[in-house]
Amino acid sequence: MATIHPASPEVGPQPGSQSEPPSKQQATPVRSAETRMDLEAPPASDPTSSDPEIDRNFHTLLDTVRANRPSDDLDIIRKAWAFCMQQHEGQKRASGEPYIIHPLEVGQVLAELRMDSTAIAAGLLHDAVEDTDVTSEEIAKRFGEQVAHIVEGVTKLDKIKFANREDHQAENIRKMLLAMVTDVRVVIIKLADRLHNMRTLEHLKPEKQQKIARETLEIYAPLAHRLGMGKLRGELEDLAFRYTDPYAYQQLTTEVDALRGEGEIFLQKIVKQLETKLAEHHIAGRVEWRIKRLYSIQQKLADQQIPVDQVYDLLAIRVICNTVQDCYALLGLLHSIWRPVPGRIKDFISMPRPNLYQSLHTTLIAEGGHQFEVQIRTEDMHRVAEEGIAAHWKYKASDNVTAKDEARLAWVRQLMEWQREMSDPNEFMSTLKIDLYPEEVYTFTPKGKVVVLPKDASPIDFAYTIHTDVGNTTIGAKVNGRIVPLRTKLRNGDIVEITTQAGHAPSRDWLSFTKSSRARNKIKHWLNEHQRERAIEIGGKLLDREARKYKLSLNKFDDDDYLRVAHDYGLGSKAELMAGVGFGKYSSRVVLNKLEPGSTLAAELPPPEAGVGNTIGQMSDAVKRVFFGKGSESLQVEGQDDLLVYRARCCNPIRGEEIIGYVTRGKGVAVHARSCPNVQNLLYESDRRIQVEWSAPPTEAGAPKAATYPVRLTVLCEDRPGLLREFTAIIADDGTNIRSVDSKPTPDGNAIVDFVIETVDVRHLNKLTQNLRKVPGVRDVQRVQKI
Numbered sequence: 001m002a003t004i005h006p007a008s009p010e011v012g013p014q015p016g017s018q019s020e021p022p023s024k025q026q027a028t029p030v031r032s033a034e035t036r037m038d039l040e041a042p043p044a045s046d047p048t049s050s051d052p053e054i055d056r057n058f059h060t061l062l063d064t065v066r067a068n069r070p071s072d073d074l075d076i077i078r079k080a081w082a083f084c085m086q087q088h089e090g091q092k093r094a095s096g097e098p099y100i101i102h103p104l105e106v107g108q109v110l111a112e113l114r115m116d117s118t119a120i121a122a123g124l125l126h127d128a129v130e131d132t133d134v135t136s137e138e139i140a141k142r143f144g145e146q147v148a149h150i151v152e153g154v155t156k157l158d159k160i161k162f163a164n165r166e167d168h169q170a171e172n173i174r175k176m177l178l179a180m181v182t183d184v185r186v187v188i189i190k191l192a193d194r195l196h197n198m199r200t201l202e203h204l205k206p207e208k209q210q211k212i213a214r215e216t217l218e219i220y221a222p223l224a225h226r227l228g229m230g231k232l233r234g235e236l237e238d239l240a241f242r243y244t245d246p247y248a249y250q251q252l253t254t255e256v257d258a259l260r261g262e263g264e265i266f267l268q269k270i271v272k273q274l275e276t277k278l279a280e281h282h283i284a285g286r287v288e289w290r291i292k293r294l295y296s297i298q299q300k301l302a303d304q305q306i307p308v309d310q311v312y313d314l315l316a317i318r319v320i321c322n323t324v325q326d327c328y329a330l331l332g333l334l335h336s337i338w339r340p341v342p343g344r345i346k347d348f349i350s351m352p353r354p355n356l357y358q359s360l361h362t363t364l365i366a367e368g369g370h371q372f373e374v375q376i377r378t379e380d381m382h383r384v385a386e387e388g389i390a391a392h393w394k395y396k397a398s399d400n401v402t403a404k405d406e407a408r409l410a411w412v413r414q415l416m417e418w419q420r421e422m423s424d425p426n427e428f429m430s431t432l433k434i435d436l437y438p439e440e441v442y443t444f445t446p447k448g449k450v451v452v453l454p455k456d457a458s459p460i461d462f463a464y465t466i467h468t469d470v471g472n473t474t475i476g477a478k479v480n481g482r483i484v485p486l487r488t489k490l491r492n493g494d495i496v497e498i499t500t501q502a503g504h505a506p507s508r509d510w511l512s513f514t515k516s517s518r519a520r521n522k523i524k525h526w527l528n529e530h531q532r533e534r535a536i537e538i539g540g541k542l543l544d545r546e547a548r549k550y551k552l553s554l555n556k557f558d559d560d561d562y563l564r565v566a567h568d569y570g571l572g573s574k575a576e577l578m579a580g581v582g583f584g585k586y587s588s589r590v591v592l593n594k595l596e597p598g599s600t601l602a603a604e605l606p607p608p609e610a611g612v613g614n615t616i617g618q619m620s621d622a623v624k625r626v627f628f629g630k631g632s633e634s635l636q637v638e639g640q641d642d643l644l645v646y647r648a649r650c651c652n653p654i655r656g657e658e659i660i661g662y663v664t665r666g667k668g669v670a671v672h673a674r675s676c677p678n679v680q681n682l683l684y685e686s687d688r689r690i691q692v693e694w695s696a697p698p699t700e701a702g703a704p705k706a707a708t709y710p711v712r713l714t715v716l717c718e719d720r721p722g723l724l725r726e727f728t729a730i731i732a733d734d735g736t737n738i739r740s741v742d743s744k745p746t747p748d749g750n751a752i753v754d755f756v757i758e759t760v761d762v763r764h765l766n767k768l769t770q771n772l773r774k775v776p777g778v779r780d781v782q783r784v785q786k787i
Contacts, residue, residue: 057104064111065120072117077107080121080143087132094203102196103127109192113390119185122150126189129155146183153186154193173219187223188390191232194220198239213243228355228388237295245298247770252294252301255308263291263315266370270317277337278319283330285321292316305716307779312341312363313373320382324349327376331360334374338364341371349381351442354452357385443494451496454515456489463498464519471522473500487513505530535582536575543581546588557595565594584663585690644668645692647709651676651785654709656762661692676785708758710739711765712784718777719751730771731757736764750779756787 058081062074084103091099106123115123121143128134129151136155140148198216201209217240224233242249267289274287292314300311308314321327327349334340344363352358360376377385443451443462453461459479464471476499477484490496506523514520547554562574569586571577580586645661651673653659658674671692672679717723724743731738739756746752759765765783772781 051098054098054100054104057101057108061104061108061111061120064108065117068111068114069116074117076117076121076143076147077124080124080147081107083142084124084128087128087134091131093200095200099127099131105196106189106192109195110189113188113192113387115185115188115390118144118146119150119189122147122154122185123189123192125151126154126193150183150185150189153183154189184227184389187227191220191224191227191229191236195232195236195239198236201239201243209243213240216240217244224388226355227390228357228384229386229390230357230388231386232388234293234296238293241295241298247773248298249294251773252298252308256291256294256297256314259309259314260291264289266366267315267317267372270366270372273337274317274319274334277333278330281329281333283321283326283333285319285326285330288318288320290316290318301780305780312344312371315370316373316375318375318377318382320377320379322378324378327360327378330376331362334362334364338366340364344373349377351450353440355388359385441490441492441494443490443492443496446495446497453490457515458488458490458513459484459486459496459498460510460514460523461516461519462490462496463500464514464522465516466498468522470498470500471519472506472526473502473504475499475501475504486510532579535579537582539578539580539582539588542588543578543591546592550592552592552596561595565591568594645671648672648676648678649786650678652709652711652787654711654759654762654765655694655707659692659694661690663690673785708737708760710756710787711759712787713755713757713769713772714782714784715753715755715772716779716782717751717753717775718779719745719749720777723751723775723777724753726775727753727755727772730775731755731768734764734768734771736768754784 062077065072065074065077081104085100088099088103093099093102103124103126106126107120110120110123125139125143125147129136129139136148136152139151194216197212201212204212216236221233221236221240224230224236271287271289278285278287292311297308297311297314300306301308319330321330331345341363344361346361349358349360358377358381361373362376363371363373365371440452441455441457443453443457445451445466451462451465453465459477460471460474462477463474474486477486477488478497478499479488479490479494481495506526508523508527510523511520514523544554559574562577566573566577569577569580571580577586577591581588581591645668647653648670653671653673653676659671660674660679661669661671662679664670669690669692715727724741728738728741737758739758740754741756742754744752757768759768769781769783772778
């Protein structure tokens with residue numbers, strides 16, 4: 001009987017994209033010295049280093065390749081390792097250990113994933129172009145075009161200057177996916193790289209840990225999921241969870257450990273019963289058990305607001321059968337022994353998930369009311385579920401990807417088709433995150449065709465999946481024969497019929513309830529094109545009106561004049577400039593003054609003097625600032641001198657959060673937190689987005705006190721005497737002002753306490769939240785974005 005634990009790194013191969021230079025990040029040895037003492041010294045033909053431990057680790061890598069792919073040529077791996085040691089000689093990671101441990105660990109991960117020698121060689125060389133003087137041309141000359149192409153796909157764009165970190169990240173991801181379309185080994189190496197970086201993240205500064213961990217949860221773990229690499233995804237999520245919310249991670253670890261002993265005894269008892277029944281009914285198969293991974297538990301706790309002991313699939317049994325027929329026979333047998341939970345029976349064998357995951361799922365109730373989940377699959381299905389696309393990897397000189405893998409990569413190809421319409425990196429990232437959805441629903445056309453959609457998808461998503469023209473002209477829908485609103489959430493098994501009307505057009509409101517990236521991109525594209533045409537027209541009228549005010553004629557300016565001004569704003573055409581004016585992003589007066597310098601000065605009013613209560617006088621010529629709280633400066637917009645800036649009420653951003661500005665007609669610039677759900681619906685008009693940032697806090701003596709921001713915190717806790725007094729004492733000791741408090745009991749005997757407090761920045765809020773979580777009886781503390 002095999003035992004599966006929540007964070008078992010059995011396929012030790014998986015980091016992904018952001019390998020840090022030797023000065024930034026550290027690595028740990030691939031295997032501890034104790035586990036390798038019995039290994040013989042590497043043969044003389046193998047490259048050797050000055051460290052015997054590293055040599056033994058490389059020898060283990062070769063042994064792994066021999067075991068998994070006995071026909072592969074190991075010479076290219078030896079050459080790549082020798083070259084790697086030469087190029088990274090003297091480089092160290094943050095821990096002080098030799099940098100070459102990192103590429104060696106990545107190579108070991110790839111070897112355990114049964115990747116071919118070309119992929120492993122590229123894994124050993126994946127940092128050579130980025131962190132040394134080696135060029136892609138030299139890699140191609142020494143190791144061939146395939147290795148060079150893979151290394152180039154993995155290499156980050158560090159030598160290119162971007163406007164901000166978000167653009168940099170987006171272009172790195174885009175580059176990786178483009179390379180992945182032609183060779184999937186690029187993304188597998190990227191994931192192996194990210195896994196090792198996550199395993200060694202403790203050696204970085206806390207801010208960097210947070211950034212890398214968040215990126216892992218947002219991009220790389222979902223990417224592993226879409227490629228079916230379940231084991232790798234699970235380890236990435238648990239490692240990232242440890243850094244994104246360390247207090248919740250520690251608290252959940254303690255709670256799961258408290259349940260582990262009893263849970264293991266229960267599962268072992270079930271396993272024995274199951275093995276006996278398998279033998280009685282002559283069903284060949286092996287039985288495993290596991291306790292759910294920590295991050296998966298945390299997600300379920302957050303979604304359902306339940307304690308750990310009420311997570312139905314906390315305990316799980318997995319049965320690996322020989323044939324599909326045995327899988328279905330075993331499902332019937334299980335239901336005759338234990339009572340199944342209605343609604344928890346899922347057949348992913350006949351209807352595989354988009355990442356090709358196949359398994360039968362059922363949740364059963366044992367004696368005493370204990371619930372446990374059982375997954376039933378064949379050996380081949382098990383490998384696919386654990387290793388995903390790597391499980392199918394068969395290297396051929398003329399065909400790198402099997403037919404099944406082509407289906408798994410279809411979404412990437414579609415995404416890269418859509419990205420041609422996305423000039424903005426942030427829009428690309430928002431689309432990617434939507435497309436990496438973790439759950440699906442299975443719906444049907446009236447003729448019985450299966451249409452797979454993301455969870456909570458609407459009939460609009462369904463329509464666009466059928467065809468773009470069907471989506472654009474949708475006016476109504478029927479689900480299971482009944483007319484329903486277009487914002488209806490579809491469920492598994494729904495039969496959907498779409499009603500269309502020629503000439504009908506998409507609505508902006510659709511973006512608020514569509515879930516699939518295809519639907520959102522098609523709607524955004526249509527709206528962008530039509531709104532852009534309207535904005536160009538409005539921009540021309542605004543500029544003409546401004547010109548008449550100053551007795552100027554626009555006829556005197558030719559296209560070259562407009563192009564010169566457009567270049568000042570970083571734009572490439574007169575149309576883009578007029579669209580920016582029409583959207584309200586650029587001032588028609590400023591544009592006119594750029595067309596003819598000094599033309600608007602005569603009619604301008606003298607600037608008012610700065611003084612108390614005179615906000616305009618306190619604004620600089622280069623930026624506009626808006627004042628909050630007790631009058632301190634909070635936000636600034638670069639390059640604009642006549643835009644009002646205000647914080648959006650929907651997300652109430654506070655200092656330290658990543659923010660994005662959006663020009664609203666007649667109201668100025670609304671500043672949203674980048675995590676705000678509404679931002680996704682605003683991104684389709686990239687012309688109206690504008691760069692904003694938090695202004696530097698006052699540091700001079702006698703400067704106004706730093707601004708404070710109202711924030712609502714909701715505390716879910718036990719209902720016991722004295723708890724409110726403890727909360728208020730913690731908040732007061734922190735020097736935080738409480739604006740309001742509201743407490744109410746819940747039907748299950750707990751209580752919900754709402755505080756509105758004044759905070760200085762995100763760091764201050766996080767510290768206060770952690771202190772509140774430490775109070776005995778507190779189950780969770782959450783920030784409510786809207787006040």
